[in-house]
Structures are given as C-alpha cells and as structure tokens.
Amino acid sequence: MTKTIRTILATGLLSSGLFCQHAQATTINGTITFNGTLTAQILGGGIDGINWNPPKNAVSSVSGDYSSVHIGKLATFTNFQWNSSTLAITSPATTPFVEWTFTRGSTTYNFILDDLLTTGTITHTQVVTSPHHVSNLWAVTVMGSGTAQITGFEDTVGVFTVSGTGNAAHLSFDASGTAAGVDPVPDGGPTVMLLGAALTGLGALRRYLKR
Numbered sequence: 353m354t355k356t357i358r359t360i361l362a363t364g365l366l367s368s369g370l371f372c373q374h375a376q377a378t379t380i381n382g383t384i385t386f387n388g389t390l391t392a393q394i395l396g397g398g399i400d401g402i403n404w405n406p407p408k409n410a411v412s413s414v415s416g417d418y419s420s421v422h423i424g425k426l427a428t429f430t431n432f433q434w435n436s437s438t439l440a441i442t443s444p445a446t447t448p449f450v451e452w453t454f455t456r457g458s459t460t461y462n463f464i465l466d467d468l469l470t471t472g473t474i475t476h477t478q479v480v481t482s483p484h485h486v487s488n489l490w491a492v493t494v495m496g497s498g499t500a501q502i503t504g505f506e507d508t509v510g511v512f513t514v515s516g517t518g519n520a521a522h523l524s525f526d527a528s529g530t531a532a533g534v535d536p537v538p539d540g541g542p543t544v545m546l547l548g549a550a551l552t553g554l555g556a557l558r559r560y561l562k563r
Contacts, residue, residue: 379533380500380508382416384461386427386452386527390516392474392492393433399442400474401433402492402514405522409452412526417502421461427454429527432465439469448498451512452529462501463512463529471495476521490523492516500531508533 388409393401411425429452433443441447447467454461477489493515500510508531516525 378505380417380502380505380510380531381533382414382418383528383530384411384415384418384421385413385529386410386429387412388525389522390492390514390525392476392490392516392521392523394474394476395433398436399433400436400472401431401443402494403431404429409527411454417505417531418461421454421456425454425456427452427461434469434472436472436474439472441465441467441469451496451498452527459503460501461503463510464499464501465496465512466498469494469496488519488521490516490518490521492523492525500529506533 386409389405391403391405393403395401406428407426409427409429411421411423411427413423414421430444430449432441432449432451434441441449448464451463451465453463471493472495473491473493475489475491479487479489481487495511495513497509497511500508510529510531512527512529514525514527516523518524
C-alpha cells in the first residue's frame with residue numbers, strides 16, 4: 353500500500369472515529385428507588401452511621417434509563433459513618449466510594465457517593481405514651497451528591513437520598529438515586545464537517561483505486 357493510500361485511509365478512519373465518538377456520548381437520566389431496613393447508629397463523639405440490613409434492600413421503583421430494571425432486584429449497599437457536625441464521611445476511610453451497586457446481565461449499576469454529605473441527621477426521641485410505657489422514635493435523613501454509573505453510559509452527576517423512621521434503631525427506609533445528565537446538543541456544523549471529511553476520504557480512496 354502506498355503512502356497516498358495510507359494517508360487517505362488514516363484521514364477517513366480518523367474522521368469516522370471522531371464522528372462516532374461525538375454521536376455516542378450519552379449521559380444518564382432517571383431515578384431509581386430502594387426500600388428495606390437499616391440500623392441507625394449514634395456512636396458518640398459526634399459520629400453517626402448507617403448499617404444496611406441485607407438481603408432485603410431491593411429496587412422499588414424505576415424511571416428513565418433505569419426503566420429496564422425489574423422491581424424487587426436486590427442491591428448491595430455499603431455501610432458508612434459521618435461526622436454529625438461537619439458532615440464529612442469518616443468511614444469508609446477512602447472516599448468517594450460505591451454506596452450501592454447491582455448487576456443485571458452484562459450491565460452494572462453503581463452510585464459513587466462523595467464526601468461531604470449535604471444532609472446527615474439521626475434523631476432518637478423518647479416519648480412517654482403512658483405512665484409505664486416509653487416509645488423510642490428514630491428518624492434518619494441523609495442526602496449526598498456523587499456519580500451515577502451505568503455500563504454503556506457516561507458517568508453522570510447524581511443525588512443519593514435516604515429517609516427512614518421507626519420505633520427502634522432498626523427501621524425501614526426509602527432510598528433513591530437520581531441522575532439528570534444533559535446530553536450534548538447536536539451542533540450541526542462540526543458533526544456534518546466530520547461526516548463530510550470521512551466520506552470525502554473514502555471517495556478519494558475509491559477514485560484512486562480505479563486508476
């Protein structure tokens with residue numbers, strides 16, 4: 353193969369590759385929610401935490417790019433702790449970390465939780481309901497930002513929330529992961545130019561081979 357043919361091929365392939373890369377960029381849009389049980393922890397020293405109680409942490413609703421996930425799909429959650437004053441995550445020691453994950457076929461779904469939390473509150477209130485009975489009321493509210501991941505999509509900024517209430521430290525919860533990515537708006541001009549360059553290169557190669 354001559355230098356001329358190699359140059360034409362390189363130009364055509366490069367232009368085609370750039371065009372495909374430009375066209376395939378897709379961010380995640382959608383919400384997925386879970387429910388199950390967790391153990392709320394007020395550990396002292398200003399540290400609060402959540403321990404997830406497997407194996408019943410399951411998908412409860414889906415929308416958008418999560419719509420193909422079936423309701424009831426089990427997910428793995430990571431226990432974590434935070435400083436109740438600064439909202440800095442203290443455990444796991446390494447952040448960001450995978451807060452929840454599951455796999456469906458060849459597709460993996462993750463949410464990477466960042467440090468710091470936006471909200472992190474655990475309350476424990478004792479209420480006297482009768483002369484001989486005291487109720488323990490627990491409530492958890494957590495919100496944090498991070499990165500939603502789905503195989504085949506671009507990493508997308510998202511939000512993770514948890515809320516739960518109960519009469520003991522072991523309480524029911526609802527959690528959600530929401531991602532609202534903005535896909536690049538087709539710019540028309542550059543895309544058409546890339547496609548045109550690819551077709552021009554291939555056309556030049558065809559004419560050259562007919563000589």
